[in-house]
Amino acid sequence: MSFHSLPALAAALLIATLASLAPAQAVSEPRRPNIVMIVADDLGFSDVGMFGGEIRTPNIDALARSGVRCTNFYTGPSCSPSRSMMLAGTDSHVAGLGNMDEWLAPNQRGVPGYEGVLNQQVVSFVNLLRDGGYHTYMAGKWHLGKQPDQIPRARGFERDFSLLDGAASYFDLTGLGASSPRSIFTEDGKYIDRLPDDYYATKTYTDKMIGFIESNREDGKPFFAYVAHQAPHDPYHLPNDWLRKYEGKYDIGWDALRQQRFERMKELGILGADANLAERLWYVPTWSDLAPVARATVGRKMELYAGLVENLDHHVGRLVDYLKRIGEYDNTLFVFFADNGAEGTDLGQMIAGTPGTRDYLFYVVNWSQTHPNAWGRTHSYVSYGPGWAQVSMTPFRQHKGWLAEGGIHCPLVVSGAGVKRAAGSIEDGLMHVMDIAPTLLEVAGVELPATYQDRPVQRMQGKSWAPMLAGQTESTRGEQDWLGWELWGSRAIRQGNWKLLWQPKPMGEASWALYDLAKDPAERHDVAAREPERVQRMLALWDEYAKTNNVILPSRTPFETLEDQLPPRVPVDEGYPPLKFKKPFVPPTPAPEGKAGER
Amino acid sequence: MSARRIHRSGLLRGVSLAAGLVALSTAAKAQGDGARAYWKSLAGASAVTFWSIDASGNTNPLDEAQVVDPNADFDAHVALLGYHRTMDLLGRSATASFLLPVGNLEGEISGVPISQEASSSGFGDPMLQLNLNLVGAPAMNDLPSVLRYEPKFTLDLLASFALPVGEYDDSSSLNLGQNRWYGRFGTPMMWTFGPWVPGQRTTFEFLPALWWFGDNDDYQSGQTLETDPIFGMEAHLTRDLTETAWCSLDSVWFSGGESEINGVGGEEIDNVGVGLSFGYQINDNLSINTSYFSTIDDSGSGDLRGDEFRLMFTYGWHPLLQGMKRLSGE
Numbered sequence: 001m002s003f004h005s006l007p008a009l010a011a012a013l014l015i016a017t018l019a020s021l022a023p024a025q026a027v028s029e030p031r032r033p034n035i036v037m038i039v040a041d042d043l044g045f046s047d048v049g050m051f052g053g054e055i056r057t058p059n060i061d062a063l064a065r066s067g068v069r070c071t072n073f074y075t076g077p078s079c080s081p082s083r084s085m086m087l088a089g090t091d092s093h094v095a096g097l098g099n100m101d102e103w104l105a106p107n108q109r110g111v112p113g114y115e116g117v118l119n120q121q122v123v124s125f126v127n128l129l130r131d132g133g134y135h136t137y138m139a140g141k142w143h144l145g146k147q148p149d150q151i152p153r154a155r156g157f158e159r160d161f162s163l164l165d166g167a168a169s170y171f172d173l174t175g176l177g178a179s180s181p182r183s184i185f186t187e188d189g190k191y192i193d194r195l196p197d198d199y200y201a202t203k204t205y206t207d208k209m210i211g212f213i214e215s216n217r218e219d220g221k222p223f224f225a226y227v228a229h230q231a232p233h234d235p236y237h238l239p240n241d242w243l244r245k246y247e248g249k250y251d252i253g254w255d256a257l258r259q260q261r262f263e264r265m266k267e268l269g270i271l272g273a274d275a276n277l278a279e280r281l282w283y284v285p286t287w288s289d290l291a292p293v294a295r296a297t298v299g300r301k302m303e304l305y306a307g308l309v310e311n312l313d314h315h316v317g318r319l320v321d322y323l324k325r326i327g328e329y330d331n332t333l334f335v336f337f338a339d340n341g342a343e344g345t346d347l348g349q350m351i352a353g354t355p356g357t358r359d360y361l362f363y364v365v366n367w368s369q370t371h372p373n374a375w376g377r378t379h380s381y382v383s384y385g386p387g388w389a390q391v392s393m394t395p396f397r398q399h400k401g402w403l404a405e406g407g408i409h410c411p412l413v414v415s416g417a418g419v420k421r422a423a424g425s426i427e428d429g430l431m432h433v434m435d436i437a438p439t440l441l442e443v444a445g446v447e448l449p450a451t452y453q454d455r456p457v458q459r460m461q462g463k464s465w466a467p468m469l470a471g472q473t474e475s476t477r478g479e480q481d482w483l484g485w486e487l488w489g490s491r492a493i494r495q496g497n498w499k500l501l502w503q504p505k506p507m508g509e510a511s512w513a514l515y516d517l518a519k520d521p522a523e524r525h526d527v528a529a530r531e532p533e534r535v536q537r538m539l540a541l542w543d544e545y546a547k548t549n550n551v552i553l554p555s556r557t558p559f560e561t562l563e564d565q566l567p568p569r570v571p572v573d574e575g576y577p578p579l580k581f582k583k584p585f586v587p588p589t590p591a592p593e594g595k596a597g598e599r
Numbered sequence: 600m601s602a603r604r605i606h607r608s609g610l611l612r613g614v615s616l617a618a619g620l621v622a623l624s625t626a627a628k629a630q631g632d633g634a635r636a637y638w639k640s641l642a643g644a645s646a647v648t649f650w651s652i653d654a655s656g657n658t659n660p661l662d663e664a665q666v667v668d669p670n671a672d673f674d675a676h677v678a679l680l681g682y683h684r685t686m687d688l689l690g691r692s693a694t695a696s697f698l699l700p701v702g703n704l705e706g707e708i709s710g711v712p713i714s715q716e717a718s719s720s721g722f723g724d725p726m727l728q729l730n731l732n733l734v735g736a737p738a739m740n741d742l743p744s745v746l747r748y749e750p751k752f753t754l755d756l757l758a759s760f761a762l763p764v765g766e767y768d769d770s771s772s773l774n775l776g777q778n779r780w781y782g783r784f785g786t787p788m789m790w791t792f793g794p795w796v797p798g799q800r801t802t803f804e805f806l807p808a809l810w811w812f813g814d815n816d817d818y819q820s821g822q823t824l825e826t827d828p829i830f831g832m833e834a835h836l837t838r839d840l841t842e843t844a845w846c847s848l849d850s851v852w853f854s855g856g857e858s859e860i861n862g863v864g865g866e867e868i869d870n871v872g873v874g875l876s877f878g879y880q881i882n883d884n885l886s887i888n889t890s891y892f893s894t895i896d897d898s899g900s901g902d903l904r905g906d907e908f909r910l911m912f913t914y915g916w917h918p919l920l921q922g923m924k925r926l927s928g929e
Contacts, residue, residue, distance in 0.1 A: 247747060296743030373749050374796040 032133075032222045033417035034332040035440055036323070038316060039086075039226075040309075041079065041141060041233035042400060043411065044342035044392020047309055051411050052265035052394065054249075054257070055306045059317030060413065063334050065424045067415020068469065071270050074494070075340050075433040077400060077407035077487050079166055080116075080143045082339040082433050083228075087144070087155065088122035089437030089460030093486065093549040095122045097144075102166070103488065105554030113550050117145030118155060123452040125437035126156030129224050132446035137212040138162055139205040140228030146184055153189030159215075161208040162186045163201070163230065167347065170201040170230060170237035171378045177351045178362040200239055201230045206315040210322050217326060224440070227319065231312040234347055234383030235367070236304040238376045242311050246303040251295055253287025254302075254387040255280065261394040269426050271395060271521065278397035278406070278522035279572040281344075284387040289580060297372060301384035302391070304376045333417045333443055335436065338410040344389030344399030348381035350558070397523045401559070402507055403490040404523055405499075418443055420471040427468065429475025430494065432483055434462030442466040482538075484545030488557035493541045499523070500538040506562060506569045512539065633890060633911075634804060634835035634847035634876045637755055637787040639692040639736040641745050642685050646915035650679035652702075656894070656905020659773060661700055661723050663761075663781055663810055664826040665868055666858050669900045673773065677702030677723075687738035688731055696728040700765070706773045721766035723775035728759040730787065742919065749795040757785040757808065769817040779824070780813035783831075797842040806833040810856070822861050829856035829868065835876070843880040849873065849890065870903040871895050883920065886913045 048057040050064035076082040080100050081092035088095040093113045099105060101116025108114040112121065130136045138152045138160040145151065145164075152160040167176055168183040173195060175181045185192050196204055209227050216223070250257065258277065265271040280286070287295065316336070323329040352363030369380040376382065389399035389406070396405035412431065421427065441448060442464045449457055463481075467473040482495035490508070493500045497518035504510050514528040514535055528535050545551065575581045654660035654675040658667050661677065681698045700723030707716050735753035739745045765776025785808030792801040810829040818824035830853070837847040850873045857867045873895055878888035893906040 244749075251743075293742035293746060296746045300746070369796065371796045371798075372746050373794055374799070377794055377796075 031331060032444055034222045034323075034328055035129075035134075035224045035335070035443065036319065036332055036416075037224070037226045037335045037436070037440070038319075038337075039083075039140070039228045040312060040336070040338045041228070041230055042340065042343045043232055043309065043312075043338035044389070044394075045338070045396065045409055045411050046261045046265060046270075046394040047232075047342075047392050048313070048411060050268065050413070052261045052268055052270055053309075054260070054264075055246075055309045055313075057309065057313040059313045059320055060336060063316075063320070063336060063415040064413045067334065067413055067419050067423065068421045068425050068427050069270070070412035070414065070427045070429075070431050072428050073337060073410055073412035073431045073433075074408050074483060074485075075338070075410045076485065077340055077403055077490070079141075079233075079339050081487060083142075083144055084118050084122075085432075085434045085462075086339075086436050087118060087124045087126065088458065089125060089434050089462040090122055090458050091434065091461055091484070091545075091549040093551050094458060094461075095119060098550070098552065099487070099554060103554075103556075103558050105556045107555040108552050111550070111552060114552065117147070117150045120149075120455070122458045123455075124155040125441055126224065126226070127452065128156070128441060128446050128448065129444055130156050130158055132444055133221060134444060134446075135159075135212075135216050135221050135223035136226075137209060137223060138226040138228065139208040139212070140201075140226070141166070141230050141233075142186075142228065151186050151189065153186065157226070159188050159212045160186060161188075161205065162228075167233050167235075168201075168230070169235065169378065171199065174366050174379070176347070178358040181362060181366075201237075202312055202315045203239075205229060206318050209319060213322070213328075214326075222331075222444070224444070225319075229312055229315075232305055232308040234343060235381040236301070236308050236376055236383065237378065237380075238304060238307050238311060240377075242307045243304070243376045245310060246306040248299075248303075249306065250299040250302040250388075253290070253295060253299070254284070254391050255287045258391045258394050261391065265394065272518075274519065275395055276520060276522045276524060277395040278390070279524060281386050281390060281398070282569050282572050283566050284385075284390070286574070286581070287387075298385070298387065300372050300375060301382050302388045304382055305384050305388065305392075307376070329416075331417050333419070333440075334413070334415045335440075336415075337412040337433070339433075340410065341396075341398070341400040341402075341405075341407040342389040342392035343383060343401075344386035344406075345401060346383050346385060348383065395522050398507060401488070403485050403487070403492040403501060403503060404507070405517070405521060408485060408492075414465065414469060418466070419469045421469060427475070429468065430477040430481065430483065430496075431465065432462060434460070435465055435476065436462065438462045438464040439466055439469075482541050482545075484542065484549070486546070486549075486551045486553070488559060489553055491542060491546075491551075491553075493538045493545065495538060495541060498534060498538065500528075500535065500542065504557075504559060504562075506566055507559070514538070631831075631833040631849065631851040631872075631892070632806065633888070633909075634837045634849055635802070635845070635878065635888075637694075637730055637753075637757075637789065637804070637806075639732065639739065639748065639750070639753070640685050640915075641742070641917055641919070642687045642692070642738050642740050643919075644685045644915055644917040646683045646913050648679070648681040648683065648911060648913045650677075650681075650909055650911045652677045652679065652907060652909045654905060654907040654909075656903065656907075658903055658905060659704065659706075660905065660907065661704070661775055662777060663783075664777075664812055664829065664856055664858060665853060665870060665903055666824075666826070666865070667868070667901060667903050668772070671706055671772070673704065673706035675702065675704045677704070677775075687740055690738055691732040692736040692738050693729065693731045696726075696730075698726040698728065699723070700775060702775070704773050704775060715772070717771050717773035719766055719768065719771060719773050719775045721775055722764075724761045724763055724765035724777055724781075726759055726761045726782075728757070730755050730757045732756075735789075750789065750791055752791070753787075753789045755787040757783070757787055757806070759783045759785075763813075767817075770820055772819060777815065778817055779815040781811060783808045783810040785809070785831075798839050800837075800839045800845075802835075802837045804833075804835040804837065807831070808833070812856075818860065824858060824860055826858045827856055827867075830854050837876075845878045847876040847878075847890075849876055849892065851892070866901050868903060870897075883924070884914055884916055886915075887911065888913075 047053040049061040081097040084092045084095035084097035096115040096119030098114040136158045138157040142162045142164050143166040152162045164184040173183045262277045352359040367381040374380045393406035398404035398406035438460045468476050479496040485492045490503045499515045513526040515523045657671045660675045683696045703720040705718045732755045760782040767774045767776035767778040788805045790803045812826040815824040833851045835847045839845045853870045858865045872892045874892035876890035880886045889910045897904040
């Protein structure tokens with residue numbers, strides 16, 4: 001053989017090798033990705049590290065570093081409406097959560113779309129995933145119905161360990177009020193009345209999910225894992241080892257911390273360089289006006305919240321580590337988000353704040369551990385209030401329950417299999433929790449059928465992120481696409497960078513306001529008077545939204561007496577009045593003798 | 600949340616925490632200092648204590664040397680007054696105390712052919728005492744540090760020193776004053792179980808201490824009384840019953856302390872007592888506790904035999920607490 005023939009021989013060998021591999025590749029289909037969807041309940045927009053928070057969240061941050069942080073992601077202003085939209089891919093007024101079950105108004109009773117549960121007019125995308133060959137698992141909070149045909153098993157989850165209520169103790173079955181004195185759980189579709197001996201919500205949900213995945217690992221089917229954490233929803237309950245992790249950390253107060261986060265968010269690119277910061281709610285005192293013991297007391301609540309968030313991150317890390325250990329991490333798409341804005345209302349007080357009521361008595365018996373050293377432990381009920389909620393929602397205005405950005409603008413991280421965007425990149429296109437269902441169906445290669453179990457399937461209103469995640473498009477929505485919201489009488493439309501907002505007094509003006517969120521994410525400047533034509537166009541969108549989704553404005557709301565409860569609304573001007581805030585006068589030090597008058 | 604509500608919340612929290620300052624160091628007694636005697640509180644707090652003690656037995660209940668007279672049958676009705684002050688000493692929680700016994704002692708010494716009666720009344724030997732925390736309790740100089748105080752284990756250094764200026768009659772076998780210097784060094788310790796939350800606190804408290812005694816050169820008409828050091832241990836298992844009430848199982852043990860009179864030796868003591876205590880916080884300033892002690896294994900002729908019932912009132916205050924109470928109209 002001459003040396004001249006060597007290249008030809010090499011080429012022949014290569015062709016032969018490729019030819020021998022070809023049949024094997026032809027018979028194995030590309031493996032569909034696993035999907036892990038993690039929901040943090042009431043987590044604030046700026047709480048995790050990669051969104052500007054000082055709370056230690058290394059595991060969520062790692063997902064963000066390898067994936068995409070979405071900075072214009074919207075949810076509903078409250079828990080169950082958001083979750084219904086997530087599972088159904090439609091507006092909550094279609095999916096059965098036109099109002100929360102707990103606050104259904106008299107004029108909404110019996111109206112389709114206001115069942116207070118995920119209704120049968122919509123199909124849960126989880127049903128479709130299961131039918132499409134996925135294992136479907138859920139661990140955590142459900143809050144979308146308790147009847148047998150409403151529980152996770154009925155809505156597509158093959159295995160589950162689910163808290164059916166909206167909130168509860170993290171340690172045991174203690175419920176929140178007299179109307180739900182014991183938490184209701186299901187496990188694999190069966191109602192249970194006993195929790196594991198070492199039950200701690202965040203830990204147990206993670207344990208269960210790992211167990212579910214492990215139990216079917218060998219069959220090679222992809223899985224959808226929905227971990228609906230209770231954390232950091234109030235009451236703040238932490239394991240003993242986590243109670244003191246942030247002690248003294250929040251002595252700096254909400255004003256300074258909000259400013260720190262604001263700056264950090266700009267450094268990270270979460271906010272634009274010219275973004276503004278919302279004014280402090282007028283009924284929240286200036287931190288410097290508080291006495292040291294009040295700061296320590298109120299700060300303790302944020303310490304617990306931060307510990308709860310870090311603990312959540314710890315368990316997210318356990319799940320990720322498990323997937324790495326079993327070799328599934330690289331083929332898993334992770335979706336991490338919060339279900340609504342941070343909670344600024346003390347739910348415990350709202351339920352039980354009236355002495356003499358049965359809820360008050362329930363609270364007395366079950367939730368009356370009020371000593372600060374009892375906080376975070378069983379039978380204590382702590383939530384951190386509007387001052388810290390505004391920190392969590394930096395730079396936004398207001399908090400959960402409201403349609404200002406602080407109620408609906410949430411953190412979202414998408415990472416892992418199928419994400420082709422640059423690692424650690426930021427996506428600022430308009431996204432919505434309704435998009436999750438069509439996105440995950442597309443990722444899983446499952447079509448939305450026209451009918452499901454002989455019922456017509458509602459068109460999904462969400463838009464798939466798959467093209468955006470694959471780098472095929474820049475954003476999921478264009479300038480003319482719009483989103484709508486309504487809850488408890490508040491209503492909003494967002495189109496492009498513009499937001500039209502109506503809120504009752506005192507949080508709003510009971511009139512339509514217009515904000516340019518590109519320049520004014522903090523919603524400080526109502527420009528409705530300057531843009532009357534835009535207002536009219538967006539009002540038409542509101543009408544369309546209300547009509548399409550059968551929005552019925554409620555005759556009663558949880559905030560109907562708020563104006564009487566809160567102090568009169570006044571502007572918040574830092575440092576006013578000087579009487580309270582100016583620094584004490586210190587007389588000038590006398591010049592040394594003989595130096596007076598010298599220059 | 601309104602500003603007013605936050606202020607009010609902080610104010611009330613401060614008040615309820617400062618209430619802990621009434622748990623101050625108590626007096627040294629042969630039957631022990633008692634449960635919860637070395638709990639820590641806000642620096643700068645003051646308290647006065649008033650003990651009412653009814654004791655009986657075969658030893659002078661005010662004599663820390665616990666010299667037993669097998670034929671004696673003493674009764675004591677004594678009050679013990681104290682002033683205590685918490686402070687920051689070297690960055691640690693510390694309490695200085697001044698204690699003064701006052702009252703009346705009566706006794707009868709059985710003899711053949713006659714029995715003797717003795718009595719003493721007036722002031723006893725005042726005692727100065729300093730307790731300094733070494734481990735687990737930095738000084739609490741402000742309400743936030745009280746708020747954050749949640750001890751797991753504390754170790755203190757305790758020094759007590761009695762001044763021999765109390766009522767003393769060398770012809771009497773029963774005196775309020777001891778006519779000699781004496782004192783002790785101890786290391787109070789406390790372990791806590793569970794959360795440091797009123798209504799849930801459980802502690803095990805342990806106090807090993809060494810008592811030392813100078814000589815009494817005028818003991819019963821010019822004799823000399825010498826006493827070797829006594830090693831004592833005191834243990835309490837305490838538990839909150841409610842936010843304001845607690846109870847304790849108590850025990851004491853004393854060993855050593857052989858006394859010699861004019862060089863003639865006696866016996867070493869080996870005394871064990873057990874008791875029960877009950878405490879109640881009446882309000883933010885005032886607490887009361889009561890306890891009963893009795894010796895056990897005391898059937899031998901030379902064994903210390905006695906029992907004691909005591910009632911203690913503690914009134915504590917702190918300028919910050921008092922100011923907050925004035926503002927809140929209490």
